[in-house]
Amino acid sequence: MKKEFAVIGLGRFGGSICRELSREGMEVLALDLEEDKVNEYRDIASHAVIADSTDENVLKELGFRNIDHVIVAIGDNIQASMLTTLILKEMGIKMITVKAQNDYHEKILNKIGADQVVHPERDMGKRIAHNIISNNILDYIELSDDHSVVEVKAGSKMGGQTLVDLDIRAEYGCNVVAIKRDKDVIVSPMATEEIRESDVLIVIGADKDISRFEKNLV
Ligand code: ADP
Numbered sequence: 001m002k003k004e005f006a007v008i009g010l011g012r013f014g015g016s017i018c019r020e021l022s023r024e025g026m027e028v029l030a031l032d033l034e035e036d037k038v039n040e041y042r043d044i045a046s047h048a049v050i051a052d053s054t055d056e057n058v059l060k061e062l063g064f065r066n067i068d069h070v071i072v073a074i075g076d077n078i079q080a081s082m083l084t085t086l087i088l089k090e091m092g093i094k095m096i097t098v099k100a101q102n103d104y105h106e107k108i109l110n111k112i113g114a115d116q117v118v119h120p121e122r123d124m125g126k127r128i129a130h131n132i133i134s135n136n137i138l139d140y141i142e143l144s145d146d147h148s149v150v151e152v153k154a155g156s157k158m159g160g161q162t163l164v165d166l167d168i169r170a171e172y173g174c175n176v177v178a179i180k181r182d183k184d185v186i187v188s189p190m191a192t193e194e195i196r197e198s199d200v201l202i203v204i205g206a207d208k209d210i211s212r213f214e215k216n217l218v
Contacts, residue, residue: 002026002027003026003027003068003069004026004027004028004029004066004067004068004069005021005026005027005028005029005067005068005069005070005071006028006029006030006031006064006067006069006070006071007021007028007029007030007031007045007070007071007073008031008032008053008070008071008072008073008074008084009031009032009053009072009073009074009075009081009099010030010031010032010034010037010038010040010041010073011037011073011075013073013075013099013120014032014071014073014074014099015037015040015041017071017073018030018041018044018045019044022044022045022046027046028045028046028047029045029046029047029048029049029062029067030044030045030047030048030049031048031049031050031051031053031062032050032051033050033051033052034050035050038050049062053072053074053080053084053087054080054083054084054087056087056090056091059087059088059091060091064088064091064093065091065092065093067093068093068094068095069093069094069095069096069097070088070093070095070096070097071097071098071099072084072085072088072096072097072098072099072114073099074099075099075101076101078101078105081098081099081101081105081109082105082108082109082112085098085109085112085113085114086112089112089113089114094115095115095116096113096114096115096116097114097115097116097117097118098114098116098117098118099117099118099119099120100117100118100119106119123142126140126142127139127140127141130150133214134152134214134218135153136152136153136155136218137150137151137152137214137218138151138152138153138200139151143204146206146207146208147204147205147206147207148204148205148207148210149177149202149203149204150202150203150210150214151180151200151201151202151203152200152201152203152214152218153198153199153200153218154195154196154197154198154199154200154201155197155218156197157217157218158195158197158199158201158217159195159196159197159198159199160194160195160196160197161194161195162191162192162193162194162195163176163189163190163191163192163193163195164191164192166195166217168203168213168217172205172209172210172212172213172216172217173205173206173209174203174204174205174206174209174210174213175203175204175205176189176201176202176203177202177203177204178201178202179193179195179199179200179201179202180199180200180201180202181196181198181199181200182198
């Protein structure tokens, strides 16, 4: 059966999630307190309703019980975000993703039992900062507080050498998990694979190790 989603709060973040899920053909219930926000999504989401998510009865009447994954994208109103998460948790929703405003908010959301807590502004800021530091860093994904994955253009320092020559694992403690070459992706490349300047490497490791790798080879 098709997975059903609900997005609570249709600001920039929630709105963007709602649009993208709908574009991918997913069943999405969009909900916001404000009528004009809801009107914007009438033709985009499967259902769009004006409601206050802190009202447990309203969520029950809307059939939230049957929804597989709820995204709580309430902005500044931290209290409403926490109360909504708590109600959803008590209703037994299997997957709850919540946007956190700050570390304190995140801590409480984790205690309440949110399955996934996201900080879009903070995370995007980090990704852009890495991209600004080096034009060769194409993308950066945080795996945990101290581990990440970076997507990096091989460039002239690495071009023409094999993974053995560069000895990235021993020298920097990072692993090249894949190489993107034109339209191909070489997953788990062999140590003897010769890197081309135009390749894009996907590197995983501890932040401190990736940072040394970036300084020396990128
Ligand atoms: P962003 O930073 O992603 O743009 P906003 O703060 O602009 O976020 O948007 C949050 C949205 O959440 C607003 O549209 C607001 O009306 C909605 N919202 C706030 N509290 C509730 C609530 N209790 N129930 C439903 N929607 C809410």
